Amino acid sequence: MLSYLFSLLIITAIWVLLVQSYNLSFGLTGLFNLGHIIFYGIGAYTAGILNTRYGFGFFENLLFSALVAGTFAAFFGLLTLRLSGHYLAIATLGAAMIATVVATNWVSLTNGPLGIRGIDEPELFGQVIQADSFGFLLLIPGVVVVCNILLFRIFHSPFGRILRSIKDDETASRAVGKNIFEAKMWSLVLSAAFAGIAGTLYAHYRLFLDPSIFAIPEIILIILMVVVGGRGNFWGAILGTILVVIIGEVPRFIGFPNNIVGATRNILFSALLIGTMFLRPNGLFTFFQKRTE
């Protein structure tokens, strides 16, 4: 039971970072990017490859996976950010499909469907922090908290305000002197860098990676978490993630047979989404906010 709760906490923390990173580009800026999972996967694979082949440690990997995912996002942005709305969604969904194919078939780099095994557990001051230790429970959420502080700063900076103005009305934003392409690009790059860090956390927790990390259904879950909490709402994304993770665990927790856990989970997620749309279309976090309207 304890190890189950332990694992749930770590996974929730990683999800919080991944969802918050998506909240920056999708929630705050309004980029309907369905390929966000690529950046998470790239971060994880960067950490896995650098660790198993070149001996890079956990903390070096945090930096390098953010850099690699961010750089890839810049290239990705050059190709896709002239598009908007459904066109952007289709193009980025296509990119996510390509990512799975590449991860499966570029065997010399990713080891294909067999994946990357033997990723080291994090080390701090020469001490290995084992994945089931209390230290690990401090390390992963610690990194997530630091990243969330940075993200909070971005959300509430004048730059964050520019991103919100772009979501509201691009033309008006341009009319007050904002460089829309540059702002969208940086939103995507920063969002990808944080997703890359989340990928590193995952790699050093699971210690094994395979192409399923790029699974497209994951993006649906990420969107669900952002929408349930409140698009563009910093605290909402955290609330949405925690709610979805908890609700997703209910069928298993109350002892549903394994063969119907997945289907029950989907029914619960759908009910949660429909309930949110009925009760609070701007996200459940608005329950805690002062009404100004």
Place this chain on the structure above:
Amino acid sequence: MSFFQVSHLTKTFGGVHAVEDLNFEVKKNSITGLIGPNGAGKTTAFNLITHFLPRNKGNTIFDKKNISHVPAYKLVRNGIARTFQQIRIFPNLTLRENLLLSVSHSYDSWWRSLWKINETEANKRVEQMLKEVNLWKYADAPAKNLSYGQSKLLEILRCMATDAELILLDEPAAGVNPTMLRTVEKLILDLKAQGKTLLVIEHNMPFLMGISDEIIVMENGRFLMQDKPEVVQQDSRVLEAYLGR
């Protein structure tokens, strides 16, 4: 002396000449009205001048600088701001944020805007502007809650906040009640008093004739005439353009 000059401005949509060889000049620190029947090409001309539409040809010179190839977002930094025929405010941002976005264009590089924390001066300016038009009490409410007329005011305030020298207003008086209209008029005259230059599209003739120094008339995408309001009102070509032969 010409402060702003448009020459040979042309835009076609397929075979339709929306704006054809448009030429006019605007004097510094003046209010110039731009009128013409519906479909004359006034808003298209605004969109071409501010690069919200690509032009087929034509030059725009502002304060001796050729701004023909300056992208839309850089025009504000070059001293030109505009409003839109269909109001374009940021509905989910507060009034304060709507204005801060314009005040803050000077530190617009993403990196600086990421770390700029102290906005005390900008906030003071926003407070002053909102108090002037009696909107201060709504400063922290989303702009979508404003009435149509208040939204128009906010859009004009946003132009003012940019410190632009040339302000293009597209139908500032349309759909505005008489009380609000007086506020809009005062704002426009205050801007002129501050040394700004204004180019105003408007269908409310008594309002426009009352505040303008000069009027430019367009018809079928072309320049028809430019003169003082009292002369334009008596011109047979203008009457013909509005009322028909």
